Amino acid sequence: MRRKLFFIERVMHGEGNFVFNSVLPVRVRGSFSETDLQLALKGLQKTHALLNAVIQNDKNEEPWFIVDDEHPVNIPIRITERINDDDWQTESVKEWSIPFNSYKEPLMRLIWIKGKGVSEFLLVAHHCLFDGRSILNILEEFLQFLDDPDTLIAAEVSISGISDVVPPARLNNRIHQIMAKLLLGIISMTLSLIPNKDKPAEKTKAYLLHWQFDQELSLSLMARCKAEGVTVNTIICSILFDAFKQVLPKNGLKKITFQIDIRNFNPQIKKNNIFSFALMIQVLAYTGLNFFDSARAIQKDIKNKMAKLDPYKVFILSEFAHRYFHKIVRFLRNLEPDKECMLSNLGKLDIRQHYKEFELETIFSPSVMVAEGRTTALITSTYCGQMGFSFISNSGVTYEDACAIRDKIMQIAAEHIVTESIV
Template sequence: MKRNLLFLERVLFGDGSEPFHGVYALKINGNIDYLKFTATLTRLQEKYAMLRTAIGIDANGRPYFHTPPSAPQIPLRIVDRNSDEDWNRETLHELGTSFDIKNGPLLRITWLRSAEVSDIIMAFHHCMCDGGSGVALLTDLLALLDDPQAVIGKAPAFQSIRDLVPAEILESGRNRFKAKLSAALVHAGLSLGSLFISTKKRPGARSGDYLINWKLGEEQSKALFAHCKKEEVTVNTAIGLALLEAFKAVNGAGAHGKATCPVDIRRYMPEVKRDMLFSYGLALNISLEKLVGVHFWEKAKTLQTYVSKQMAKLNPYEFSMIMEASHRSVHKLRRFLTYAKVGNDFMFSNMGKLDIPARYRNFTVDTIYSPTVIGPFANPNTIITTTFNGQMDFSFVSNLDFMPQNTAMKIREKAMEILFETVAIPDPVRV
C-alpha cells in the first residue's frame, strides 16, 4: 500500500515529531491469554492494511503512507496492574509518547495485567484514525481476544480522494472552480493572519498533560436522555451548552463562550465505511452569543435550532474538495493552530452509545473510558463523552501550562450542576 496523506491528515501529522494521538482505555474482568493477545494483534494487521503502514517523506516534502518490506508487528507493552487508577497514568503516557513514524505501525497496545482484572490501552496516531475508527478496532480486538478464530473480514481502504467523492461531483467544473477559489481565499487569510502571529514562544514540553474522568450512573444517564427528549434537545447540545456556561461561570471574563464540536463524517459520506480507518470529520461551532431565554432549557432550544440548521448545511464532498485544493496552506494552518491567539474554550464530542458487547465467553468488559486526544495546538482542552452499559462516561484532557487542573475540576462540577439543575436526579457526578 502507498498513498499520499490527505490535507487534514497532514495537518494532524505535522512533521511527525510531535505526538497527536487518540487513546482508548478499557477495564476487563476475567483472564486474558498472552498467546491469544499476540495472535489478535496479528489478525488486526491482516484485516487493516493501515496497521501495517509507516510514513515516508517524498522529494517534495510531502508525507505518504506506505507498507515497509517487513512491516513490524503492533507493539504490546505489558505493565503490572496495581490499582484502578493505573490506566489514567498509562493513558497520559501514551498521549505524550511519539510513534516510530519511519518504521510503523501507527498503533500500539499497553496491557495492564493482574490475575483477574486487566486494563487495555489502545493508542493510535490521529493522522491514521479517529474515534469512530477506534470503535471498530476495539470491537475486533475484543472479539479476537475472546475467540482468535472469529470472522472479522477485511477492512476497506482508500487510495485517494477519488475513492471518497463521487466522480460526478469531483469532476464537475463548477465544483472544482469553487474548491480552488475557496482554497485560495483560505491561503490568503492564513497568509495575512500569520503576519500577526509570533512563533518565538513555542508550546512547552508535554509534561503537564492531565486527564479527568467521571461517569453518570445508569439512572442519572437515563434521566438525562429522557429529559432531553422531552425538551426536544439533543444530549450533545445540552451538554455542550452546560460546558459553555460552566467555563463562563468559572473563568469569568477569561472565557470565550465558544466551542468546536466534531461531527462524524460517516453520517454524511457513505463512502467512509464503519471499519475503514479514517482520521477526520466535519465540525460546527457553538457559542453563547444570541441565545434566547432565561432558563437553561430555553437557551438549549435556541442553540438546538442553530445546530440543526448548521448540520443541514454540512457538505462532506465540497469540504473534502476544498481541503484537497489547500495543500500549499498546510504549514500555514499548522502555524495558525499552534501559535494564534485562542478563540474558543474547548473541543467537545459526544460519540453516543458504543456498539460494543459487554459480555464475552471468557471475560466481561467492565468499563470503556471515553477516548482521549491531545495534540500540539494552542488549545488542548478536549472533552469527549460516550455511553456504555447505559452509563455516560466523560474524559477531559488539558495541560497545566494552559489551564490548572483544579480549574478543570471546578468546570466539571459546575457543568454537571447546571445540566442537572432541573433533572430530578440527586448527586449526578460519580468519580
C-alpha cells in the same frame, strides 16, 4: 498498498514529528497472556491493511501510507504492572506525549496494564489515521479476536484515494476546482502576512479528569431529553456553558466546537473503514434563556449549520491545499484558542460486555491531546447505561478549575434533569 495522505491527515501527521495521540482505555476481567494479545493484534492487521502501514515520503517530500509485505511490521505492546484503579489515567496522559516512529512502525500500539484477574488495555492511535468511530470499531474487533483468534471478520476494503470518498461528479467539477484554487490563494496570502512567532503558543501541564454519571442520572438525562425534544448533545452544551459561567464568570466559555462524524453525510465511508476526517461546527451560548430554552436554541443553531455542511466541498478544498502545507501548519501551531472547548459525543457504545474468556467491565471515554498545540476538550460516551466524561486541557483551565467545573456539571445535571423531572 500505497496511498497518499489526505491533506487533513498530513496536517495531523506534520513532518513525522507531530504527537497527536488518541487513547481509548477499557477495563476487562479475565486472565491473558502476551501471546493472546499478539494473536488478537495479528488478526486486526489481517483485517485492516492500514494497520500494517508506515509512512514514506516521495521525491516531493509528500507522505504516503505504504504496506511492505516483504518486511511486515508488528503493532507494539507495552506491559506495565497494575497498582490501582487509576493507573489507566496516568498511562493515558503519558501516552499523549510519546511519539510514534511513523516511518518504521504502525500508527497504533497497545498498552497492557496487567493485574491479577483485572487489567486495563489502552489502544493508542495517531489521530492522522483514526477518528473516534474508527478506534471504537478497532476495539470491538480486538475484543473479538482476543476471545477467539480464529473468529471471522470481513476484511476492510480500504479507502485508496479521494475518488473513494468524493463522487466523480463532484470531484471533476471544474467550477469547484477553480473556486478552491482562488480561495486557497487568498488564504495563502493572508497567512504570509501573519508574523511568524519564534515558538508555538504557551501551554500548561496537560491533565485528564474523568468521571461518570451513575445509571439513574444517565437514564434520567436521556429520558428528559426525549421529553423536551432535544438531543443529549445540546443538553451537554447547555450544561457546559452553565458550568463554565459559574466557575469562571470573568473568563468563561465563549464557544463550543462540535466534532461531526462525516459518515453521517457520506455513505461511501463504511463502518469498518479506518478514516480520520472531522467536520466541525461552532455554537455560542444563549444568554437570558432558561435551561431548556437555551438547549433548544443551541439545537436549532446546530441544525441550521449542519444543513449547510458540504463534506465533499470541504474535502476537495483541503486536497488543493497541499502546496500551502507548511504555511498552514505554522499558523495552526501558533493558534491561541479564545475561550473555546472542543466537544465530542460518541453516544451509546454498542459493544458487547460478555465473552467466553473474559468480561468487558467498562469502556472509559477516550481522550486525545495535541501535544504541539493548545487544547481544552470534553469527550463523552455511554456504555452499559452510564455516561462517562473525559475532560482534558493543556490550555488556560487549571486542574483545580476543571474539578470545580466537573462538580458544577454534576450539580446542574441533577438540578435540571432529576429534580425538575420529579416536579
